[in-house]
Amino acid sequence: MGEVFVIVEHRLGEIRDITLEMLWKAGELGQGLSYKVTAVIIGHEVKSIAETISDRADKIIILDDERLKNFNADISKEIIAGLIEESRPTLTLIGNTSWGMELAPCLAVRAGLPLATDCIDIMIKDDKPTAQRQMYGGKIFSNVSFTPSAGYLLTIRSGVFPKDKIGDRQAQIVQKDLPPKDIPMRKDFIEFAETAAGDVDITQAELLISVGRGVGEEGNIPLIRELAEALNGLLSCSRPIVDKNWLPKYLQVGTSGKSVTPKVYIAVGISGAFQHLAGITGAGTVIAINKDPKAPIFRTADYGIIEDLFKIVPVLKEKVLEAKKG
Numbered sequence: 001m002g003e004v005f006v007i008v009e010h011r012l013g014e015i016r017d018i019t020l021e022m023l024w025k026a027g028e029l030g031q032g033l034s035y036k037v038t039a040v041i042i043g044h045e046v047k048s049i050a051e052t053i054s055d056r057a058d059k060i061i062i063l064d065d066e067r068l069k070n071f072n073a074d075i076s077k078e079i080i081a082g083l084i085e086e087s088r089p090t091l092t093l094i095g096n097t098s099w100g101m102e103l104a105p106c107l108a109v110r111a112g113l114p115l116a117t118d119c120i121d122i123m124i125k126d127d128k129p130t131a132q133r134q135m136y137g138g139k140i141f142s143n144v145s146f147t148p149s150a151g152y153l154l155t156i157r158s159g160v161f162p163k164d165k166i167g168d169r170q171a172q173i174v175q176k177d178l179p180p181k182d183i184p185m186r187k188d189f190i191e192f193a194e195t196a197a198g199d200v201d202i203t204q205a206e207l208l209i210s211v212g213r214g215v216g217e218e219g220n221i222p223l224i225r226e227l228a229e230a231l232n233g234l235l236s237c238s239r240p241i242v243d244k245n246w247l248p249k250y251l252q253v254g255t256s257g258k259s260v261t262p263k264v265y266i267a268v269g270i271s272g273a274f275q276h277l278a279g280i281t282g283a284g285t286v287i288a289i290n291k292d293p294k295a296p297i298f299r300t301a302d303y304g305i306i307e308d309l310f311k312i313v314p315v316l317k318e319k320v321l322e323a324k325k326g
């Protein structure tokens, strides 16, 4: 019987969604191929995390120690490599998060196992996985196969699998101790710096007007904000707008921003990169204003306006204000 390891990601006592998503995929593979699902939790005082997922795994391996309170790739790598050596799982799934992106490459080198990163799906045939990935900003899907190996490491993109429970399992809990030898640590944890929460919450908005790089310069942002206000909606944005410091991070939509669920989402001067679109999968009606007819956003949008935003937005705002007056 094969086994799938899921490396549990948690922060400040909370399990992260990516863990539930990986457990869903591991569970799905487990159902089809009778693989055992094993969750590996490294941390301190993680009992409640184990309880949260006890019906999603067949086994939970816990390493609980004060020294593991904060994530450290050096130490996690040694621990997981030891567990892999002991159990020889067919697959080890790690989140393609900032945490996982630090851990997975050094673990691959330490364990001598092949690694495919940022996978959006996994297929298994004859105990050998094929990973699906995206290339060129999501324009092309590629299937990556591995040369035969004792095991395979995959990092999984956030948001591609459901968080739901799949199957009904009852985990056996196995406590393990830290390896006795000293593990050289090249990094020290300093602190968690939470981003500003902001005074508006775009995740609760019913109508969002999102501005992208097409707006050209910071001085043009008020134009889009005025449209948002006229429509009684909230302003949000794509990542380049935050990177340029034109708007705060808490207004960013997408994989490294927020997932939003408005009834109406108006994308203004946004191309529709997959990292942005991943944040609007829960949106109702999507309307795009973009002067490039080939912009990928039009593949997602329910309505599209192919035109210069500087022609459309002022007219739209005026029409809305007129309608309100009258």
Ligand SMILES: Cc1cc2nc3c(=O)[nH]c(=O)nc-3n(C[C@H](O)[C@H](O)[C@H](O)COP(=O)(O)OP(=O)(O)OC[C@H]3O[C@@H](n4cnc5c(N)ncnc54)[C@H](O)[C@@H]3O)c2cc1C
Residues within 6 Å of the ligand: 211, 212, 213, 214, 215, 237, 238, 239, 240, 241, 252, 253, 254, 255, 256, 257, 258, 268, 269, 270, 271, 272, 273, 274, 275, 276, 279, 289, 290, 291, 292, 295, 307, 308, 309, 310
């Ligand atoms: C790890 C990672 C995480 C990321 N996370 C996110 C994320 O959370 N959110 C996010 O948004 N991005 C994210 N990105 C960036 C993402 O890949 C894209 O680069 C970004 O979404 C592009 O933003 P944009 O559409 O505003 O800009 P662009 O791609 O430059 O698109 C601008 C669009 O405006 C149009 N345009 C230009 N002028 C006009 C005009 N006058 N009128 C009308 N249309 C006009 C253009 O035709 C173009 O389609 C991430 C990238 C990485 C690598």
